[in-house]
Amino acid sequence: MRRRRRAVAAAAALATTGVLAACGGESGTPVLTWYTNPDAGGQARIAAECTDEAAGEYRIEVATLPRDASSQREQLARRLAASDSSIDLMSLDPPFIPEFANAGFLAPVPEEVAGRVSEGVVEAALAGATWEDELVAVPFWANTQLLWYRVSVAEAAGLDMTQPVTWDQLIEVAAAEDVVLGVQGTKAESLTVWINALVASAGGEIVTDPEAEADAVELGLDSDAGREAARIMGEIGDQGLGGPGLPTADENASLSVFQGDRGSFMVNWPFVYTATLGAVEAGTLDAELVDDIGWAMYPQVREGEQARPPYGGINIGVGAFSEHVDLAFAAAECITTPERQAEYFVSDGNPPSSTEAYDDPAVQEEFPMADLIRESLENGAPRPQTPYYNEVSAGLQETWHPPADVSPDSTPQRATDLITAVLRGEQLL
Amino acid sequence: MSATVPAAPGGSTARAGAARTADSAVTGRPPRGRPRASDRARAEARLGWYLAGPAFVVMLAVTAYPILQAVYESLFRFRLTAPDERSFAGFGNYAVILTDGVFWRALWVTLLITVVTVVIELVLGFALALVMHKAITSLRGILRTAILVPYGIITVVSAFAWFYAFDITSGFVNQWFDWVPGISSDLNWFAQQGTSLFVIIASEVWKTTPFISLLLLAGLAQVPGELDEAAAVDGATWWQRLRRVTIPNMKAAIMVAVLFRALDAFRIFDNVFIMTNGANGTEVLSLLAYRQSISRLEIGLGSALSVLLFLCVIGISVAAVKFFKVDLAGARGER
Numbered sequence: 002m003r004r005r006r007r008a009v010a011a012a013a014a015l016a017t018t019g020v021l022a023a024c025g026g027e028s029g030t031p032v033l034t035w036y037t038n039p040d041a042g043g044q045a046r047i048a049a050e051c052t053d054e055a056a057g058e059y060r061i062e063v064a065t066l067p068r069d070a071s072s073q074r075e076q077l078a079r080r081l082a083a084s085d086s087s088i089d090l091m092s093l094d095p096p097f098i099p100e101f102a103n104a105g106f107l108a109p110v111p112e113e114v115a116g117r118v119s120e121g122v123v124e125a126a127l128a129g130a131t132w133e134d135e136l137v138a139v140p141f142w143a144n145t146q147l148l149w150y151r152v153s154v155a156e157a158a159g160l161d162m163t164q165p166v167t168w169d170q171l172i173e174v175a176a177a178e179d180v181v182l183g184v185q186g187t188k189a190e191s192l193t194v195w196i197n198a199l200v201a202s203a204g205g206e207i208v209t210d211p212e213a214e215a216d217a218v219e220l221g222l223d224s225d226a227g228r229e230a231a232r233i234m235g236e237i238g239d240q241g242l243g244g245p246g247l248p249t250a251d252e253n254a255s256l257s258v259f260q261g262d263r264g265s266f267m268v269n270w271p272f273v274y275t276a277t278l279g280a281v282e283a284g285t286l287d288a289e290l291v292d293d294i295g296w297a298m299y300p301q302v303r304e305g306e307q308a309r310p311p312y313g314g315i316n317i318g319v320g321a322f323s324e325h326v327d328l329a330f331a332a333a334e335c336i337t338t339p340e341r342q343a344e345y346f347v348s349d350g351n352p353p354s355s356t357e358a359y360d361d362p363a364v365q366e367e368f369p370m371a372d373l374i375r376e377s378l379e380n381g382a383p384r385p386q387t388p389y390y391n392e393v394s395a396g397l398q399e400t401w402h403p404p405a406d407v408s409p410d411s412t413p414q415r416a417t418d419l420i421t422a423v424l425r426g427e428q429l430l
Numbered sequence: 431m432s433a434t435v436p437a438a439p440g441g442s443t444a445r446a447g448a449a450r451t452a453d454s455a456v457t458g459r460p461p462r463g464r465p466r467a468s469d470r471a472r473a474e475a476r477l478g479w480y481l482a483g484p485a486f487v488v489m490l491a492v493t494a495y496p497i498l499q500a501v502y503e504s505l506f507r508f509r510l511t512a513p514d515e516r517s518f519a520g521f522g523n524y525a526v527i528l529t530d531g532v533f534w535r536a537l538w539v540t541l542l543i544t545v546v547t548v549v550i551e552l553v554l555g556f557a558l559a560l561v562m563h564k565a566i567t568s569l570r571g572i573l574r575t576a577i578l579v580p581y582g583i584i585t586v587v588s589a590f591a592w593f594y595a596f597d598i599t600s601g602f603v604n605q606w607f608d609w610v611p612g613i614s615s616d617l618n619w620f621a622q623q624g625t626s627l628f629v630i631i632a633s634e635v636w637k638t639t640p641f642i643s644l645l646l647l648a649g650l651a652q653v654p655g656e657l658d659e660a661a662a663v664d665g666a667t668w669w670q671r672l673r674r675v676t677i678p679n680m681k682a683a684i685m686v687a688v689l690f691r692a693l694d695a696f697r698i699f700d701n702v703f704i705m706t707n708g709a710n711g712t713e714v715l716s717l718l719a720y721r722q723s724i725s726r727l728e729i730g731l732g733s734a735l736s737v738l739l740f741l742c743v744i745g746i747s748v749a750a751v752k753f754f755k756v757d758l759a760g761a762r763g764e765r
Contacts, residue, residue, distance in 0.1 A: 078510065103512075187709075245621075248620070249598065254599045403621060426731075427526060429735075
């Protein structure tokens with residue numbers, strides 16, 4: 002009995018000191034909470050740097066969001082729907098920005114801030130931070146997919162990689178050489194990324210009027226571009242060119258296939274380069290592999306027509322219910338300076354949205370493909386910029402999975418029917 | 431033969447219920463009708479309310495209130511990101527759900543998983559309970575701990591463990607079992623409905639059989655040893671004793687085990703969410719409700735689905751109680 006009483010007393014004492022500690026200390030300095038996506042620690046470092054730079058004007062504290070983008074959106078949306086004032090800054094995946102902006106979850110960007118932060122930003126990142134012709138978030142880092150290839154396979158197939166290649170060429174080589182193409186066929190966001198890049202590269206659009214209301218949204222899938230995209234995906238799936246793992250392959254699974262014996266070509270984000278170097282350093286992969294890896298622009302759908310590679314990344318949004326909106330925008334500007342973006346690229350492997358940052362000598366040394374990434378971003382196509390992106394993406398995944406069952410004659414039509422019915426509230430998803 | 435085995439009444443007389451009144455202890459049956467309660471009975475009833483009252487109030491606050499709110503929300507078209515566009519829809523949400531093949535497919539998959547897991551677990555769990563019951567004293571502790579380990583693991587963790595074991599890139603199952611016809615290094619378990627459901631069900635069985643066997647062990651321990659001995663003396667075989675003495679005497683325990691597990695299995699979420707996230711026709715009702723209310727933020731549709739899920743759960747409970755014809759109050763020895 003006595004022991005228990007002592008334990009209770011100790012717990013009470015602990016609780017009190019905790020409260021006291023929270024109250025005391027740097028009182029007076031406004032604390033900005035920055036909800037970040039998990040990374041290698043770069044955002045926490047930037048938060049500390051900007052806190053120092055602010056010299057007591059504000060202090061940034063980092064709160065980590067769940068690992069995948071859709072869970073990040075779920076958590077932020079639910080909090081913001083309840084007018085959570087603790088959300089000052091947030092790292093937002095671009096496809097969800099229209100939904101947040103449309104719902105009034107994002108504080109409007111002051112004009113002079115918008116002018117400063119949109120200067121010298123790659124085209125795709127600017128588009129991804131814009132809703133109804135206004136900048137609603139501050140571009141931070143921008144991601145794009147490249148075509149990674151095994152030099153030995155390309156040579157054996159006699160493919161000239163200095164020239165743009167097409168998906169049909171890749172399909173031909175994979176079938177002839179009995180190798181596996183690295184594409185993401187799992188029923189997740191990465192499948193939407195692939196579909197969008199195929200449709201956009203064929204000159205089409207998944208959503209033709211992104212700013213329409215839910216029951217009026219029109220899709221552009223049932224078109225030549227949509228059918229061409231379905232043909233390519235269906236052929237890869239049907240002929241087994243993505244290997245047996247295709248229906249469950251995400252970015253990491255494609256990478257391990259690419260690193261294996263049957264690896265050939267892969268579309269993937271630049272993290273694969275740092276990940277491969279890291280694995281070689283750790284001794285889990287052969288050092289020769291690094292010399293066998295090449296990179297090129299995302300494959301074309303139609304020969305001679307510039308590809309529209311996927312665009313991803315993170316933009317910084319300021320919460321509409323924040324008590325320190327002005328300070329939050331000051332902090333956002335501090336976080337996204339070109340120098341910090343370059344540093345973040347080197348430390349965490351996430352490419353900058355500022356064109357200037359690519360000229361940084363450290364970036365050029367660390368990432369030999371930096372200029373290609375910038376070029377790819379200038380051509381990048383964002384995913385549909387609609388407030389109903391979640392429904393569009395989930396509807397695509399429902400109808401375009403598994404890739405082996407995708408057919409140009411039926412899949413685009415089925416996807417159109419499902420997504421429009423869901424948006425009208427007539428069907429479940 | 432069966433005539434020589436003493437028939438066991440519903441609430442075994444061997445168990446002296448603490449709450450039993452002096453009156454019923456004499457006759458072994460509660461008196462018909464409602465006689466004037468004695469002072470002691472009333473005091474007991476009052477004590478009962480004092481003890482259970484606070485819990486009852488808490489239950490009302492945390493269970494009844496959310497359920498009623500879900501019923502209310504289910505009558506609206508309401509999206510969390512567009513609170514101003516909330517509009518009354520009557521039973522429109524229910525109509526959308528009940529006319530959609532997606533719902534019926536999810537219901538079918540959920541029922542399949544429930545029935546298969548409960549049947550396998552009941553057989554396996556009973557075998558394990560018998561082993562634990564009969565184990566010699568020195569082994570009993572270790573055995574019970576070993577059997578209970580899977581149940582102590584968090585479902586999400588066990589789902590990930592099973593997922594990575596069967597995953598085509600990182601899994602070892604394909605390598606270890608490639609001598610089994612149909613299994614090779616090219617088998618992608620999570621690419622078809624059948625194989626995906628197999629892994630989901632196997633993981634569920636591995637994880638929760640200990641729970642069912644623990645409940646059955648409690649039931650086994652309640653079966654009076656003398657009944658079994660008497661039957662043995664009369665020459666009943668092991669199988670006859672099991673079927674005619676042991677199992678009838680632990681009917682209440684079996685029902686509780688089946689009911690709890692069936693309700694649990696019907697609400698399956700973690701395994702499916704982690705392993706397939708509903709791909710290849712493995713979507714279950716909980717995941718469907720999650721998708722509408724959490725991913726799509728469609729509170730109305732999601733609430734309507736949750737209400738339907740709740741009705742299914744009530745249906746299962748009623749069916750289980752009716753099917754086993756067991757009175758839970760009787761199982762407690764109150765009558």
